[in-house]
Amino acid sequence: MSHDQLQPADAGDVRAAFTRRSLFRGAGALAAGSIVADAARSAAAAPSVRLEGALEIELSINGAAQKVKVEPRTTLLNALRNHCSPPLTGAKLVCDRGSCGACTVHVDGRPVYSCMTLAIDAVGKKVTTVEGLAKGGELTEVQRAICEHDGSMCGFCTPGFVMSITACLERKPDATLDEIKHACAGNLCRCGTYPHLFDAALAAGRALRAKGGK
Amino acid sequence: MKAFELIQPASLDAALEALPGARDTKARDRVKLLAGGQDLLGELKEHLIEPQTLVNLKSIPGLDAIEHRDDGSLRLGALVTLARIEEDRTLRERFALLAEAAGAVASVQIRNAGTLGGNLCQRPRCWYYRHEQAVCIKKGGSECFAYGGLNKYNAILGGGPSYIVHPSDVAPALVALEAQAVIRGKRGERQIPLEQFFTLPSEGSVLRENVLTSEEILTHVIVPAQSGAPWRSTYLKFRERGSYDFALSAVALRLSMDGDKVRAARLVLGGVAPIPWRCEKAEKALVGREIDAQTAEFVGKLALEGAEPLEHNAYKILLTQGLITKALRKLAS
Numbered sequence: 001m002s003h004d005q006l007q008p009a010d011a012g013d014v015r016a017a018f019t020r021r022s023l024f025r026g027a028g029a030l031a032a033g034s035i036v037a038d039a040a041r042s043a044a045a046a047p048s049v050r051l052e053g054a055l056e057i058e059l060s061i062n063g064a065a066q067k068v069k070v071e072p073r074t075t076l077l078n079a080l081r082n083h084c085s086p087p088l089t090g091a092k093l094v095c096d097r098g099s100c101g102a103c104t105v106h107v108d109g110r111p112v113y114s115c116m117t118l119a120i121d122a123v124g125k126k127v128t129t130v131e132g133l134a135k136g137g138e139l140t141e142v143q144r145a146i147c148e149h150d151g152s153m154c155g156f157c158t159p160g161f162v163m164s165i166t167a168c169l170e171r172k173p174d175a176t177l178d179e180i181k182h183a184c185a186g187n188l189c190r191c192g193t194y195p196h197l198f199d200a201a202l203a204a205g206r207a208l209r210a211k212g213g214k
Numbered sequence: 215m216k217a218f219e220l221i222q223p224a225s226l227d228a229a230l231e232a233l234p235g236a237r238d239t240k241a242r243d244r245v246k247l248l249a250g251g252q253d254l255l256g257e258l259k260e261h262l263i264e265p266q267t268l269v270n271l272k273s274i275p276g277l278d279a280i281e282h283r284d285d286g287s288l289r290l291g292a293l294v295t296l297a298r299i300e301e302d303r304t305l306r307e308r309f310a311l312l313a314e315a316a317g318a319v320a321s322v323q324i325r326n327a328g329t330l331g332g333n334l335c336q337r338p339r340c341w342y343y344r345h346e347q348a349v350c351i352k353k354g355g356s357e358c359f360a361y362g363g364l365n366k367y368n369a370i371l372g373g374g375p376s377y378i379v380h381p382s383d384v385a386p387a388l389v390a391l392e393a394q395a396v397i398r399g400k401r402g403e404r405q406i407p408l409e410q411f412f413t414l415p416s417e418g419s420v421l422r423e424n425v426l427t428s429e430e431i432l433t434h435v436i437v438p439a440q441s442g443a444p445w446r447s448t449y450l451k452f453r454e455r456g457s458y459d460f461a462l463s464a465v466a467l468r469l470s471m472d473g474d475k476v477r478a479a480r481l482v483l484g485g486v487a488p489i490p491w492r493c494e495k496a497e498k499a500l501v502g503r504e505i506d507a508q509t510a511e512f513v514g515k516l517a518l519e520g521a522e523p524l525e526h527n528a529y530k531i532l533l534t535q536g537l538i539t540k541a542l543r544k545l546a547s
Contacts, residue, residue, distance in 0.1 A: 047224060047228070048221055048222060048223040048224055048228040048229075048231075048232065049221070049222040049224075049273075050219055050220070050221050050222075051219065051220045051221075051222065052217075052218075052219040052220070053217075071217060072217070072218055072219065072220035072268070073215050073216070073217055073218055073258070075255075096259065097256055097259065098252060098255070098256065098323070098324060101321070101323065104323055107326075107327075110297070110326040111322055111323050111326060112323050112326050112327045113252075113323045113324070113327070116251060116252055116255050116256070116323075116324075116327065117251065117327060118220075118248075118251060118255075120220060120270075121251070121270070121272060164322065164323075167322075181457075182322075183322055185321050185322065185457040185458045186320070186321020186322055186323045186324065186457075186458060187321075
C-alpha cells in the first residue's frame with residue numbers, strides 16, 4: 001500500500017477551488033449549477049457543456065439549497081465535508097474507494113458512496129446526510145435504536161450504517177434480519193458491532209411499524 | 215485524482231463528437247467515458263488513468279430507459295442502474311437470471327450508482343493491474359505479473375498473454391440470455407451478440423477487454439424474448455467474502471426441460487476467464503439427458519475442459535464444477 005492511498009485523493013483541490021477562476025467554454029457566464037442541471041434535463045438540440053477548473057454549483061442538501069465551489073473532480077464527500085458551510089462531517093472519509101460505506105449518503109432517497117460520486121453529478125438531486133435525519137433535535141427511530149442497542153464502539157462507521165439501515169427500513173419497515181444484512185453488506189465496522197447494529201435495525205423496524213409506518 | 219475537464223453532452227451525437235478518432239492512438243487515453251463512475255473513479259484515484267477529459271454519459275436523455283417491448287424482448291439503456299435491473303418487476307418475471315445477477319453485484323450503494331454499461335465495460339480487478347506502480351501487460355508493459363506471481367484470483371481458462379478474469383456478474387447472465395450489444399460510433403450503429411463483444415487477450419488488443427474502439431459507445435443491450443418452452447435459470451456466485459465481493463467463480467445456467475430431460479441449455483462461467491466463458495460442449499452434452507449425479511459430473515468435466523490453472527488457482531476447477539452441480543440440481547428440482 002502506498003502512503004498516498006491514506007490521503008483523500010482530491011485533498012489538493014480544497015484551496016484550489018477558491019483561487020482558480022471558473023472556466024466555461026461556450027457556456028457563457030451562467031452559474032454552473034444551472035448549466036449542469038439544464039444539461040441533465042435538456043433536449044438533444046442543446047449544446048454540450050464543458051466544465052473545467054473551479055466552479056460554483058448549487059446542491060440540495062438536507063432540504064436546503066447550498067452553493068458550493070468545487071471542481072469537476074471534487075467528490076460529493078469532499079464537497080460535503082470541505083466546501084459546505086457549516087461543514088457536514090457526518091459522512092466519513094475512510095477508504096475513499098467505495099469499499100467501506102462510512103461515506104454513505106442518500107441521493108434521491110437511495111444510499112450511495114459519496115466518495116465515489118462526483119459533486120457535479122448530485123446537482124438537481126436531493127442529497128440527505130446523517131445530519132439531515134433528526135428533525136427538531138429528536139433522533140430518528142434508527143438512531144435511537146442504535147444508541148439503545150450499543151450499536152457503535154469507536155463510532156466511525158456509525159453514520160454510514162445509520163444511512164444504510166434508514167434506507168432499508170424506509171422501503172421495508174418489516175425487513176428481516178437477512179434483508180437488513182443484505183442492505184448493510186456495503187458497510188464495514190472494524191470494531192465488529194454488527195450483531196448490535198442488526199438488533200438495533202430490527203428494533204427500529206418494530207418501532208416504525210408500531211408508529212404506523214408503511 | 216488529477217484535474218480533468220468534464221463534458222456534459224446533451225445528446226449521443228454530441229458525446230461521440232467529443233471522442234477521439236479510432237486511429238488517434240495517442241488520444242485514446244486522453245478522453246474517457248463516465249457513467250456511474252463506480253469503477254472509473256477508482257481508476258482515477260489510483261492514477262491508473264489520467265485523462266484530460268471525461269464525457270459524462272449521464273447527461274444524455276433516454277439512455278437510462280428500461281423498455282419492455284411488445285414481442286417480449288427487453289431493451290436496456292447502458293445507463294440503467296444495476297439496482298433498477300434488480301428491482302424492475304416485469305424484468306424479474308421475464309428475465310430472472312439477469313435480475314439475479316444484477317442483485318449479486320457488489321453492495322447496495324454500488325448497485326444504486328453503477329450502470330449496466332459500466333458493469334460490462336469495467337476494467338479488470340487483478341491486483342497487479344490495480345497497482346499504480348505495476349506496469350503490467352494490460353497497461354502497456356511486457357509481462358503479466360500474475361502469471362508467475364500471486365495468481366489466486368486469476369484465470370484458469372482462456373488466459374495468455376494476460377491472465378485477468380472478467381469481473382462482471384451481469385455479463386455471464388446476459389450471454390446466457392443470448393443478449394445483443396448495440397454500439398454507436400461516429401460512423402453509425404452496429405449490433406453484435408454480446409458474446410462477441412468481449413475479447414480474449416490473445417485475440418483482441420491485450421489493452422482492452424472488448425471490441426469497443428475509442429470512438430464508440432455501448433448504448434443499449436437487447437435481450438431477446440424467451441422462446442419455446444419455459445426456461446428455468448439460476449446465477450450462482452461464489453465469493454471469498456460473503457458480504458460483498460467479486461466472484462471467485464460464477465455460473466449462469468439456463469435450462470429448458472422436456473419432462474425430466476433437458477431440451478436446451480446455456481451455461482456461461484464468470485470469474486474464471488478473461489471473458490464470460492460459454493461452455494458450448496457442455497450445453498450440447500446436456501441435451502436429452504436427465505439431471506443426475508452422473509450428468510453433473512460429466513458436464514462439469516466438459517465445462518472445465520482445457521483449464522490450465524496457475525500456481526495458486528487450481529481450486530477454481532473444483533469450485534466451478536461444484537457450482538455447476540449445484541446449479542443443475544437447483545434447476546432439476
